[in-house]
Amino acid sequence: MGVKRRRQVPARPEPGAELLTAAGLHLAVGGRELLSGVDLVVRAGEVLALLGPNGAGKSTLLSVLAGDVPPSSGTVLLGGRPLGDHRPAELALHRALLPQSAALSFPFPAGEVVRMGRAPWAGTAAEAEDDEAVAAALAATDSTAFVDRPFTALSGGERARVALARVLAQRTALLLLDEPTAALDLRHQELVLQVARDRARAGDAVVVVLHDLSLAAAYADRIVLLADGRTVADGPVAEVLDAPLLSRVYAHPVEVFPHPGTGTPLVVPAR
Structure with missing residues (x-):
């Protein structure tokens, strides 16, 4: 009887390494295009927030990045290899997904x-x-x-x-979190985002779907803003959280103020 070989533990990524890259992602379901040419890079050591209004494609994009939903076209590379080349058991050693509902x-x-x-x-x-x-x-x-x-x-x-x-x-070195704060009180919203921040500080990459723009401003390193399945903006927090841009994307006037203590942007609807 042969000796069963132990599976190898993946090496930890180098800081700033590209853990996951997506190029030209399209996804059509029932004749409706849910993603339209989305490009994305996820790097070790960062918290990347996916923002956008309802129906923008945030959760859909996360499912494609996780390998749960194949795109109609485009590519996703995990560790430099096509996502589809990873067997499910191997994929689970590299990325962990938190869906919206448990x-x-x-x-x-x-x-x-x-x-x-x-x-x-x-x-x-x-x-x-x-x-x-x-x-x-x-x-x-x-x-x-x-x-x-x-x-x-x-x-x-x-x-x-x-x-x-x-x-x-x-x-895993890559965490994909879909609205992890949706059901939580204020204290635990902060706790969850601090956990994400700590994981990134330890060298992991965290991609998180959020609706609270001020939470994203406080904890994310970078923001990808989506609308109608397309990338509207991708960049640092202060660059993406622009009042005219957000007002247009969310179809509602918003105001952006610097926090008096930290300077972190605070986003509020104009009333």
Whole structure:
């Protein structure tokens, strides 16, 4: 009987390395074009926020970048290789996806749900980190207190935090987060974005879909602004969060002010 070889653990990326690149992405569904020629680069060590109004294509783009939805045309490279060349098990070692909703019909304890994030590492040297990774992810999301409670018995905000903990426990170099703050109170919105900031500071790349423009301004390094499936702007926070541009994209007048303490842009609707 042969000896089963252990799978290799991916090397950590160099700071600033291009982890993922997308070029000319188009996606049409039912005759409607959801993405129209989107280009994107995601680098290690940054938080990249995807912004735009409802229907702009943010979640669709995230699904294409994750490899869950193939584009009609265009390319996505993960680590310099076409996304489609990665087997699902291999893909899970490189990127973790937090979808908008965390659907789970079985009453698994919250701690076991988080441990599911460690499944891709079974059979690798990193398997030895499972307990520590789960505990750290629960602590980072302020979820340790309900580790033994059924996931189905948690509130919407608690479920959202456990779902994020599962993604964090996966410990990939690329995190794709779809509206991770949507169900959360103010304190936990800040906590989640600080976790994203910390992961980027540690060398990972975080792509996050947000609706709160001021949260994006406070925590993102770069913003991609989408409208009607197209990239309207891609650049530093202060450059993209421009009042005339945002007013046009969101079809509502907005004002942008510098925070009196930090200078970070604050975006508010004009009333």
